[in-house]
Amino acid sequence: MEKKNIDWSNIGFGYIQTEKRYVSYYKEGDWDHGSLTEDANIVLNECAGVLQYAQTIFEGLKAYTTDDGRIVAFRPDLNAERMASSAEHLEMPVFPKERFVDAVTEVVKANAAYVPPYGSGATLYIRPYMFGSNSVIGVKPANEYQFRIFCTPVGPYFKGGAKPLTICVSDFDRAAPHGTGHIKAGLNYAMSLHAIVTAHKNGYDENMYLDPGTRSKVEETGGANFLFVTKDGKVVTPKSDSILPSITRRSLMHVAKEYLGLEAEEREVYLDELTDFAECGLCGTAAVISPVGKVVDHGREICFPSGMTEMGPVTRKLYDTLTGIQMGRIEAPKGWIHVIE
Numbered sequence: 001m002e003k004k005n006i007d008w009s010n011i012g013f014g015y016i017q018t019e020k021r022y023v024s025y026y027k028e029g030d031w032d033h034g035s036l037t038e039d040a041n042i043v044l045n046e047c048a049g050v051l052q053y054a055q056t057i058f059e060g061l062k063a064y065t066t067d068d069g070r071i072v073a074f075r076p077d078l079n080a081e082r083m084a085s086s087a088e089h090l091e092m093p094v095f096p097k098e099r100f101v102d103a104v105t106e107v108v109k110a111n112a113a114y115v116p117p118y119g120s121g122a123t124l125y126i127r128p129y130m131f132g133s134n135s136v137i138g139v140k141p142a143n144e145y146q147f148r149i150f151c152t153p154v155g156p157y158f159k160g161g162a163k164p165l166t167i168c169v170s171d172f173d174r175a176a177p178h179g180t181g182h183i184k185a186g187l188n189y190a191m192s193l194h195a196i197v198t199a200h201k202n203g204y205d206e207n208m209y210l211d212p213g214t215r216s217k218v219e220e221t222g223g224a225n226f227l228f229v230t231k232d233g234k235v236v237t238p239k240s241d242s243i244l245p246s247i248t249r250r251s252l253m254h255v256a257k258e259y260l261g262l263e264a265e266e267r268e269v270y271l272d273e274l275t276d277f278a279e280c281g282l283c284g285t286a287a288v289i290s291p292v293g294k295v296v297d298h299g300r301e302i303c304f305p306s307g308m309t310e311m312g313p314v315t316r317k318l319y320d321t322l323t324g325i326q327m328g329r330i331e332a333p334k335g336w337i338h339v340i341e
């Protein structure tokens with residue numbers, strides 16, 4: 001397979017159009033058989049459900065080249081399951097799990113020339129998504145949908161090392177207690193835009209959202225879950241029904257317990273306890289873990305002992321182990337690595 005002539009280490013996180021994408025249409029209660037297309041544009045009626053009432057959900061995962069030259073994806077079955085849960089909550093039809101994984105495989109194979117080589121640090125980001133496509137003017141679910149997958153190569157997340165982030169406790173809320181925080185829907189991101197632009201204007205990298213009910217517990221950022229490490233080396237992640245169940249976070253909790261022999265627990269985490277932690281990180285597909293050096297709560301600075309220059313030691317071990325598993329250098333738990341070719 002002849003790779004595209006791309007400067008893999010310097011492409012950043014942007015959209016680079018690749019050759020093929022997948023589309024399946026849902027109409028009269030059924031998904032069609034689906035196919036690849038070269039057309040990257042979508043023509044919709046002005047009254048499409050997605051445009052008027054934001055009926056859209058998505059997923060994000062990566063394919064990459066392992067150290068023995070295979071192209072693999074990381075746990076795509078979990079993305080299929082999570083998308084099914086998102087669909088149910090927005091009254092959309094579920095795209096079957098096996099077909100989801102097959103479609104991911106098909107898109108990556110068709111764009112194999114865009115899968116970055118091993119060692120470049122770059123990956124192929126895969127974006128499955130679904131939206132209501134027919135016209136709806138009265139508020140109700142659409143009855144026609146498109147399920148699509150495109151992919152785009154993205155550069156190494158940490159160019160020149162992982163510099164710890166400074167984040168602020170947000171005055172905005174991300175998700176209501178019985179709302180849509182636990183599903184991967186565009187609507188959760190639309191409402192986060194004003195909050196993130198505000199945070200950036202104030203000099204912060206990210207927002208820490210609290211539970212809107214009591215504003216005393218840590219939830220997550222706009223697009224990543226929190227992991228904390230206690231001073232005695234226990235890994236802790238916040239528990240809440242309105243947090244998006246990150247596949248990276250769930251994988252890291254398993255790695256902490258089964259590979260590193262650490263205690264790892266999911267429990268409520270109070271803003272007041274942040275000073276008890278030694279390390280903090282944000283986890284998600286894009287970065288795996290981004291270290292957090294400092295949280296600022298309305299002028300009060302909480303500095304983690306791991307500091308502002310590098311990842312803390314436990315965060316580093318978690319990061320190295322999970323990326324080692326992904327890249328084929330460390331044996332993966334059964335079912336984690338989906339071989340594409």
Ligand SMILES: *Cc1c(COP(=O)(O)O)cnc(C)c1O
Nearest residue numbers: 223224225244246247248284285
């Ligand atoms: C996608 C997402 C994450 C990270 O999930 P991964 O499956 O690890 O990529 C975390 N929080 C939110 C709000 C997200 O949308």
